[in-house]
Amino acid sequence: MPASSPLPSPMALSIASPTPSMFKKRSSxxxxxxxxxxxxxxxxxxxxxxxxxxxxxxxxxxxALSLSSSITSSSEDTVLHDDDLNNEDGLTYPVRAPTSEEVFTTVHTEFGHCANDxxxxxxxxxxxxxxxxxxxxxxxxxxxxxxxxxxxxxxxxxxxxxxxxxxxxxxxxxxxxxxxxxxxxxxxxxxxYTRRLKTRMDDCFSQPVTGVAGRTxxxxxxxxxxxxxxxxxxxxxxxxxxxxxxNYLGFAQARGGCADAVEESIKRYGISTCGSRLEGGSSDLHNISEALVAKFVGMEDALISSMGFATNSTYIPALVGKGCLVISDELNHASIRFGVRLSGAHVRMFKHNDMNNLESLLREVISQGQPKTHRPWKKILIIVEGLYSMEGTLLNLPGILELKKKYKFYLFVDEAHSIGALGPHGRGVADYFGVPPRSIDILMGTFTKSFGAAGGYIAGDKSLIDRLRIRGHSGPYAESMTPPVLTQIIASMASIMGVSAQSLMPSTSSRDESEYTHPGPAPSNALPSWLMLPPPLASGAEGRLRLRxxxxxxxxxxxxxxxxxxxxxxxxxxxxxxxxxxxxxxxxxxxxxxxxxxxxxxxxxxxxxxxxxxxxxxxxxxxxxxxxxxxxxxxxxxxxxxxxxxxxxxxxxxxxxxxxxxxxxxxxxx
Missing domain, CATH: 3.90.1150.10 (Aspartate Aminotransferase, domain 1)
Structure with missing residues (x-):
């Protein structure tokens, strides 16, 4: 490691070398x-x-698979045998002594070894x-x-x-x-189209896989x-x-601190939802997860749902209805479109990420009001995504917040792909642009991307979240999340945040929209008492490394x-x-x-x-x-x-x- 680095690489801690570890020679x-x-x-x-x-x-x-140029020459072929994954650390021991930059605890097939700063x-x-x-x-x-x-x-x-x-x-x-x-x-x-066009290329779709969807x-x-x-x-x-x-942050791993935490939760709670339910219809892990999500995104409160698609399609109808206007980006996800359709609200679309077109549309709909009656709209809700999955484009958050101050609408940001993947602290588009998260009315996200889990969340003011718990369809009708999934969310999110030794959860009731303040690490009392993360994860060092x-x-x-x-x-x-x-x-x-x-x-x-x-x-x-x-x-x-x-x-x-x-x-x- 460079002399200026204050800590050793959290991935370079002990045991084995990445070099001749996984591969065996074979004729091409x-x-x-x-x-x-x-x-x-x-x-x-x-x-x-x-x-x-x-x-x-x-x-x-x-x-044949050759994934490291340092292992074989270009003329050699290599094969990765599954037997190599049966060792204690997932790697075979090298013939020569490893250098300080080649000693890792992660399985190379799941999380690649790279110690160069x-x-x-x-x-x-x-x-x-x-x-x-x-x-x-x-x-x-x-x-x-x-x-x-x-x-x-x-x-x-x-x-x-x-x-x-x-x-x-x-x-x-x-x-x-x-x-x-x-x-x-x-x-x-x-x-x-399906019969005569898509079928011709069906071998490119729905490829069956097995194992961990990690680096390989x-x-x-x-x-x-x-x-x-x-x-x-x-x-x-x-x-x-x-x-x-x-798998943006590489938390889709079968081994490591998060996987150990999930294994411990299975021993304590089992794998079914019913095994973790309390009399009130929730569980301690469920409540801990919601509090941690609110802390992570910098909002007052949050609720979680067992499916990301359902988070949008079942909670948007609880936000708007007849007499309301939804203004949607033309490239918004199908779950947003479906939720708006179920709500019965009037919907207009603006050109993708075009603030000039959005402002022109806002002037028109505010001046004209509702169709036929021309009465003012009950609500105007703009729904956008933080990161668009088909285009790879990033929301112009500063531009849309300027319009929000001018035209006084509500803002809903879907951070399914941006949460955990963007920003110096992994807090999504608000973190990336240095914008106070509470200048956004509603933050939505999923756990299926950066956190290696499942489900989604809605975060906002406590009064709003309390209303959604009652009015949203997912609350009374959908199944709760299972303990292993909740534990994966808690462990991966705490690994990004880091865990502090303080015993009280800092208050998030103050709403300051003047400047961005990083929410900070997770207090130790905000996590399950039995959850023990390895030092690199608990300190947040490995989370910061993954983000960079x-x-x-x-x-x-x-x-x-x-x-x-x-x-x-x-x-x-x-x-x-x-x-x-x-x-x-x-x-x-x-x-x-x-x-x-x-x-x-x-x-x-x-x-x-x-x-x-x-x-x-x-x-x-x-x-x-x-x-x-x-x-x-x-x-x-x-x-x-x-x-x-x-x-x-x-x-x-x-x-x-x-x-x-x-x-x-x-x-x-x-």
């Missing part, structure tokens, strides 16, 4: 690099044919600097034209196959044709003999670099892809990095070529209707569990595949791959 059987997409498709088709005919016996071990960054907005606007960069016209033609060909072929199939094989269309006096189970028109993940290999209508598991498993999970690692990885991948010439969306601080593919055929090819590399990489491709028709994309989800070498691996793969698939249509100020990999720190600080 992977495909050689292909010069074009056509040659790659030909090789894949031959391999698939051999697999279907049974001529090629599937390998008994996990396919240069690969850290603080996620924080520069005071006074403008918030970058969302700019959609258009590709060349021939890319757009070929994309439209591709969809047109697929649609024409799909209708032709339906026309012929209904006459030659009517039994295959029984669910789409009225018969026996019954209406069809499915609409022919509504299911056309185990894929269950499968094949299809009927053109993706059904898939057959081969029994083999592939360990791949995981760049597709919402996530910030560096996010900015490095985002800037690196841009310098390589790709078109990307989103804010540099966002752990979600969308890379535009456009053509539907390139979605399949990109996914398969990433997974079939010598170092397999599993990615998520997104298409219509989740995105506009012509802006299909791959969505990288960065984690604090990734090392700088992991991001290098992703950039290298993207550079090679981008050349083959003709994906580089971005900035003209391009760097070579070697320059990008060698200037990672400079890119992160740009």
């Amino acid at each position: 059987q992977s495909l050689a690099p292909m010069a074009s997409a056509a040659s790659y498709l030909s090789a894949v088709s031959k391999a698939d044919a051999r697999a279907r005919n049974g001529n090629a016996r599937p390998p008994t071990s996990t396919p 240069e690969y850290r960054f603080t996620s924080q907005h520069t005071p006074g600097a403008p918030v970058p606007a969302h700019v959609e960069q258009d590709p060349p016209y021939y890319i757009l034209l070929s994309t439209y033609i591709s969809y047109l060909i697929l649609i024409c072929l799909g209708h032709l196959r339906d026309f012929i199939g209904k006459r030659l094989s009517p039994s295959s269309y029984k669910h789409l044709i009225p018969r026996g006096g019954y209406a069809p189970l499915n609409s022919d028109f509504d299911s056309f 993940i185990l894929l269950l290999d499968r094949i299809s003999s009927d053109y993706n209508r059904t898939h057959i598991l081969t029994g083999n498993r592939t360990r791949a670099l995981n760049i597709s999970s919402y 690692r996530l910030a560096f990885n996010s900015r490095y991948l985002h800037r690196g892809l841009q310098k390589l010439g790709f078109i990307t969306y989103g804010h540099p601080a966002s752990p979600i990095v969308p890379l535009l593919l456009f053509n539907p055929g390139k979605m399949c090819m990109f996914h398969r070529m990433m997974k079939d590399r010598r170092t397999p990489i599993v990615v998520v491709v997104v298409a219509y209707p989740a995105t506009p028709l012509v802006t299909s994309r791959v969505r990288f989800c960065v984690s604090a569990a990734h090392t700088k070498d992991d991001v290098d691996t992703v950039l290298t793969a993207c550079d090679e595949i981008g050349d083959i698939l003709d994906l580089k249509h971005g900035s003209k100020d391009r760097w070579s791959l070697e320059k990008v990999l060698g200037n990672a720190v400079e890119l992160a600080h740009m």
Whole structure:
């Protein structure tokens, strides 16, 4: 560690080395690099044919994976055996003595070893600097034209196959044709996209996995003999670099302080909800969790729900109703749209993150009032997201708060993706911009991303939360959260906050909106008495390290892809990095070529209707569990595949791959 560092790295505490730990040598059987997409498709088709005919016996071990350049040379192949995970610390002992920067307690497959302090960054907005606007960069016209033609060909072929199939094989269309006096189970028109377009690329979606979705993940290999209508598991498993999970802080771990706390809670409470219920219908863990969430986000009170989607869809109707107006960002999540629809409130939308368009809309709706009667609105509620999951864009919070002071509306911020992932203290967009959280009326978030748990929360004034407990549908009808999930929330959140020795919970009743004040660590009496976190977690040192690692990885991948010439969306601080593919055929090819590399990489491709028709994309989800070498691996793969698939249509100020990999720190600080 550098001499200026006051504490040793919380991840570098004891036991084993990351170097030759997980890998064993094996002769390479992977495909050689292909010069074009056509040659790659030909090789894949031959391999698939051999697999279907049974001529090629599937390998008994996990396919090749090389995730650390310090372990093997580029000409060697490596295999990660599951036996390596059966050791006490998840790693085998090295032959040579480890250095001070190579001794870790974490399992490398779950949380990558990276002790270099240069690969850290603080996620924080520069005071006074403008918030970058969302700019959609258009590709060349021939890319757009070929994309439209591709969809047109697929649609024409799909209708032709339906026309012929209904006459030659009517039994295959029984669910789409009225018969026996019954209406069809499915609409022919509504299911056309799924049957004739999505099915062609279904091997890229719903990939079955097993184990922990950490730095790496185990894929269950499968094949299809009927053109993706059904898939057959081969029994083999592939360990791949995981760049597709919402594991922002790397708390999705099977071992460690949080996992130990969850194990202890199972011994005390069991795994069912009923086992932890008290007479009042709640539990001590439930109450502790809600108090800790309120402390974490800097609000007066909070309530938690067992499902993130239900948090929006069941509590928004308790906030607004008939005679109220909801102004929603056009790219808000489906749970927000569903909740607003259930509420019966009038809804208007404004252009994504466009404050000028929002102000124009506010002037119009305030001056005109309710439709027909023109009476004033009972309430005006603006609902936005802190971080948009499909675009990677960040809410212009300072801009919307200026409008809030001017036009006096209520503000609801959905921080499902930003809480725990943004800000120097991990408190979301308010922390990132240095804005007092109580200048926002309602904060919503989920525990499924940064905290490695499940469920969601609503935070705000105590009077508001008390009303939502009674009026919200989740309170009386939804199942409570189980003790293991509650414990994971408490342990991970306390690890980010740190635990202080003070015995009293500081008062949060004062409402000061003039300046931002960090809520501080969690008092020891705010946690269960039996919860014992390891010193690195209890001190908050490991939580701060994870936040800084996530910030560096996010900015490095985002800037690196841009310098390589790709078109990307989103804010540099966002752990979600969308890379535009456009053509539907390139979605399949990109996914398969990433997974079939010598170092397999599993990615998520997104298409219509989740995105506009012509802006299909791959969505990288960065984690604090990734090392700088992991991001290098992703950039290298993207550079090679981008050349083959003709994906580089971005900035003209391009760097070579070697320059990008060698200037990672400079890119992160740009």
